[in-house]
Amino acid sequence: xxxxxxxxxxxxxxxxxxxxxxxxxxxxxxxxxxxxxxxxxxxxxxxxxxxxxxxxxxxxxxxxxxxxxxxxxxxxxxxxxxxxxxxxxxxxxxxxxxxxxxxxxxxxxxxxxxxxxxxxxxxxxxxxxxxxxxxxxxxxxxxxxxxxxxxxxxxxxxxxxxxxxxxxxxxxxxxxxxxxxxxxxxxxxxxxxxxxxxxxxxxxxxxxxxxxxxxxxxxxxxxxxxxxxxxxxxxxxxxxxxxxxxxxxxxxxxxxxxxxxxxxxxxxxxxxxxxxxxxxxxxxxxxxxxxxxxxxxxxxxxxxxxxxxxxxxxxxxxxxxxxxxxxxxxxxxxxxxxxxxxxxxxxxxxxxxxxxxxxxxxxxxxxxxxxxxxxxxxxxxxxxxxxxxxxxxxxxxxxxxxxxxxxxxxxxxxxxxxxxxxxxxxxxxxxxxxxxxxxxxxxxxxxxxxxxxxxxxxxxxxxxxxxxxxxxxxxxxxxxxxxxxxxxxxxxxxxxx
Amino acid sequence: xxxxxxxxxxxxxxxxxxxxxxxxxxxxxxxxxxxxxxxxxxxxxxxxxxxxxxxxxxxxxxxxxxxxxxxxxxxxxxxxxxxxxxxxxxxxxxxxxxxxxxxxxxxxxxxxxxxxxxxxxxxxxxxxxxxxxxxxxxxxxxxxxxxxxxxxxxxxxxxxxxxxxxxxxxxxxxxxxxxxxxxxxxxxxxxxxxxxxxxxxxxxxxxxxxxxxxxxxxxxxxxxxxxxxxxxxxxxxxxxxxxxxxxxxxxxxxxxxxxxxxxxxxxxxxxxxxxxxxxxxxxxxxxxxxxxxxxxxxxxxxxxxxxxxxxxxxxxxxxxxxxxxxxxxxxxxxxxxxxxxxxxxxxxxxxxxxxxxxxxxxxxxxxxxxxxxxxxxxxxxxxxxxxxxxxxxxxxxxxxxxxxxxxxxxxxxxxxxxxxxxxxxxxxxxxxxxxxxxxxxxxxxxxxxxxxxxxxxxxxxxxxxxxxxxxxxxxxxxxxxxxxxxxxxxxxxxxxx
Numbered sequence: 006x007x008x009x010x011x012x013x014x015x016x017x018x019x020x021x022x023x024x025x026x027x028x029x030x031x032x033x034x035x036x037x038x039x040x041x042x043x044x045x046x047x048x049x050x051x052x053x054x055x056x057x058x059x060x061x062x063x064x065x066x067x068x069x070x071x072x073x074x075x076x077x078x079x080x081x082x083x084x085x086x087x088x089x090x091x092x093x094x095x096x097x098x099x100x101x102x103x104x105x106x107x108x109x110x111x112x113x114x115x116x117x118x119x120x121x122x123x124x125x126x127x128x129x130x131x132x133x134x135x136x137x138x139x140x141x142x143x144x145x146x147x148x149x150x151x152x153x154x155x156x157x158x159x160x161x162x163x164x165x166x167x168x169x170x171x172x173x174x175x176x177x178x179x180x181x182x183x184x185x186x187x188x189x190x191x192x193x194x195x196x197x198x199x200x201x202x203x204x205x206x207x208x209x210x211x212x213x214x215x216x217x218x219x220x221x222x223x224x225x226x227x228x229x230x231x232x233x234x235x236x237x238x239x240x241x242x243x244x245x246x247x248x249x250x251x252x253x254x255x256x257x258x259x260x261x262x263x264x265x266x267x268x269x270x271x272x273x274x275x276x277x278x279x280x281x282x283x284x285x286x287x288x289x290x291x292x293x294x295x296x297x298x299x300x301x302x303x304x305x306x307x308x309x310x311x312x313x314x315x316x317x318x319x320x321x322x323x324x325x326x327x328x329x330x331x332x333x334x335x336x337x338x339x340x341x342x343x344x345x346x347x348x349x350x351x352x353x354x355x356x357x358x359x360x361x362x363x364x365x366x367x368x369x370x371x372x373x374x375x376x377x378x379x380x381x382x383x384x385x386x387x388x389x390x391x392x393x394x395x396x397x398x399x400x401x402x403x404x405x406x407x408x409x410x411x412x413x414x415x416x417x418x419x420x421x422x423x424x425x426x427x428x429x430x431x432x433x434x435x436x437x438x439x440x441x442x443x444x445x446x447x448x449x450x451x452x453x454x455x456x457x458x459x460x461x462x463x464x465x466x467x468x469x470x471x472x473x474x475x476x477x478x479x480x481x482x483x484x485x486x487x488x489x490x491x492x493x494x495x496x497x498x499x500x501x502x
Numbered sequence: 503x504x505x506x507x508x509x510x511x512x513x514x515x516x517x518x519x520x521x522x523x524x525x526x527x528x529x530x531x532x533x534x535x536x537x538x539x540x541x542x543x544x545x546x547x548x549x550x551x552x553x554x555x556x557x558x559x560x561x562x563x564x565x566x567x568x569x570x571x572x573x574x575x576x577x578x579x580x581x582x583x584x585x586x587x588x589x590x591x592x593x594x595x596x597x598x599x600x601x602x603x604x605x606x607x608x609x610x611x612x613x614x615x616x617x618x619x620x621x622x623x624x625x626x627x628x629x630x631x632x633x634x635x636x637x638x639x640x641x642x643x644x645x646x647x648x649x650x651x652x653x654x655x656x657x658x659x660x661x662x663x664x665x666x667x668x669x670x671x672x673x674x675x676x677x678x679x680x681x682x683x684x685x686x687x688x689x690x691x692x693x694x695x696x697x698x699x700x701x702x703x704x705x706x707x708x709x710x711x712x713x714x715x716x717x718x719x720x721x722x723x724x725x726x727x728x729x730x731x732x733x734x735x736x737x738x739x740x741x742x743x744x745x746x747x748x749x750x751x752x753x754x755x756x757x758x759x760x761x762x763x764x765x766x767x768x769x770x771x772x773x774x775x776x777x778x779x780x781x782x783x784x785x786x787x788x789x790x791x792x793x794x795x796x797x798x799x800x801x802x803x804x805x806x807x808x809x810x811x812x813x814x815x816x817x818x819x820x821x822x823x824x825x826x827x828x829x830x831x832x833x834x835x836x837x838x839x840x841x842x843x844x845x846x847x848x849x850x851x852x853x854x855x856x857x858x859x860x861x862x863x864x865x866x867x868x869x870x871x872x873x874x875x876x877x878x879x880x881x882x883x884x885x886x887x888x889x890x891x892x893x894x895x896x897x898x899x900x901x902x903x904x905x906x907x908x909x910x911x912x913x914x915x916x917x918x919x920x921x922x923x924x925x926x927x928x929x930x931x932x933x934x935x936x937x938x939x940x941x942x943x944x945x946x947x948x949x950x951x952x953x954x955x956x957x958x959x960x961x962x963x964x965x966x967x968x969x970x971x972x973x974x975x976x977x978x979x980x981x982x983x984x985x986x987x988x989x990x991x992x993x994x995x996x997x998x999x
Contacts, residue, residue, distance in 0.1 A: 037508055042508070221525050
């Protein structure tokens, strides 16, 4: 399992390098190198030797509790073997091929605003994922099988009430907010030199607890966090000279992800408790949603809070004395929380983001169970955007063709964003019930909050399933009420509701 | 073989990253990831499946000439399998362990100037390498077996006349040079901002033909070149604000290495003709010495030539208008060719460098055949430096303890530097017999020279053994006379001999 972890970490290094450092000529042979590492990681995992060692290990630890580290590791390896055994190699090969041609077709279709050009590929992707779901198996809905790789335990049945409650609570809140006067953001559009933005983002990420001796910050087109064990956890951001929140909150978001990885129990290094053996990805976070909870918590609950800017605005003004000369902490805090629903998911504000996600999850589930047809997507998409956000979609480029995801051959990857938001709210509520955490948060000292997250979330790596982790940390499984209450409170304050 | 190449390239990416980008915390787990890739590359190479495929391939190509690409590839794979089969895995494990503890012991011994502290490790390293040599096998001298991995075909017997001739010719030349007035170099010690030095080095590397769309330049402590297929060939340099030649000639040297890799036949990508299956390293250059010939040729024959600076001094002065205000092309050319023998190999000038190498090779061969004893090394070292360079070695830190090499568990790695110098001279002489190349060189147009190198050296990758490559390119095997003649001519001109 150490070797599997090494191979997957090596693959992550090659992918980081490809996105951050690689000269453009390297793309073709790099793809082959990454593919070889993928194949060898899977081959090493499913090898007879693994099964032999696993049998021996399980025989040896029979006397241990089922929730001991040893028994958990063995159970997870067994589960991953079962998962991979169910998926024919030929299907993986077809999905890889589809992914490798898909991106180009999608990019051209999007550039030409031509949904009909993309539709056959999407139909094939749906058919292939449906086939994949049948092999993986499911109790109720084929989409459940596809979510398993990203958000194990989550099902269409569990998402429906969650999404219903979010729509019910957030739609009127968003409508009210949109009827009020928005805070000023013009000062955020002044020219902020990009190198200084990065330096400031780095400083703020460190202030959250991100350890640069075990990490680094670079720029890239599509920001991400990636770890090569807890000892090397890197983040990226992007800059816009005339929109300073992009770089800053990119840094805080990815630093939130990074904190999860940097604070996993060191004893779990190079073990299955820091390796996603189902998704074949070297990561300590237990699900994509759990991971997103940490990025959103540190980006939004911390980085967009009034207390944070009361404490840190001085640093911002030192970094940008001219740009922020006529701004104060209060105005800065209000500005970075402005709600402005738009058509593009990756640019969405905190309050409208979930509507983008719920739309995509509903469409994916409908495509997979056959209740929606590919050719109807533009109409469905545009109607939902009108209904949820009150916006007209002028073309498919700004609508159904905007995301890269479906061109990669993957379906089932979206729900974690909203689960992350909800989970962040729930964990934040539970953490701030602790007197030290609450006092720290009030005084913009986030050490106690990070300590609570390390103790209740980060250190456990992949030891507990997401809902079990939540139950241990908060006393209950996924619950949207804290998140809804927090959004309602913050935006009522900012918008004078 | 494609997989083996992918794994070795992945290992190279991880090593580049470790030396150029990695935060310090990542070192421990990165070493494990690199080790896993090494083990899997070797396992994949020596697997039964490889032997089965090789047998099948050899049966299939029986009708091909022995020097066809197909037959050459098969023969090389067979030779690599034979090599690895001869070395017990347990010995490799011991050498890896020795290397991993050795560096720390060496660093401490060097810091404390305590040879006795390092001596036991060196004795163990010698014993282990002697054991390795017995397994690898040799006709005359055990050191030949150790050089095989780096400079196949080279032997103690072939090096002795080469070294004898170099000493005979270069010692009096060096002595005469040292008796004359040295060119002024004070202007090279003015403050040159490091970012501008790097930009200038990048420009000059591009002027040699280095393709930055398939490469990149970074800074590091110990500069190197590394390739991840011909499509991604990276160089590094280092800067000293008060010694501008360091960065500049570092860039030209590594660019010379890079040209070899960037210009290998694209058809050889991911094949054994771009993979050192004996040394388990993804490289297209056929030997370490052949590789060094290209770095030294572009650094010295091109980059330190009068014609180069007559053509490029204007660019230098545009980059550094203040620092070079009172300097002209002639003075610049003379300055960057100043001879100043010193105690430290990595800082040696062109004319004294080979003496450092010959000393180390003679010591290694003597240690391996038992004619030298570890405890006598300081005395032997200091006597040779006195004899060859006329310098007194004040301590072992500046003498026998200066190099990292022996702490890595490796012996046999040094001769390629001098072979590279000699080979560069020989190839340069042959190339400039071509009228177009000669006209180009005279006019500082290096396109024809590079074209000749691509045609006669680079494109062939590892297809021909080094001496066969030399024979095809120059009509004869390794010959020091052109190199000696070129050094004599250049330094006679600069020093008015």
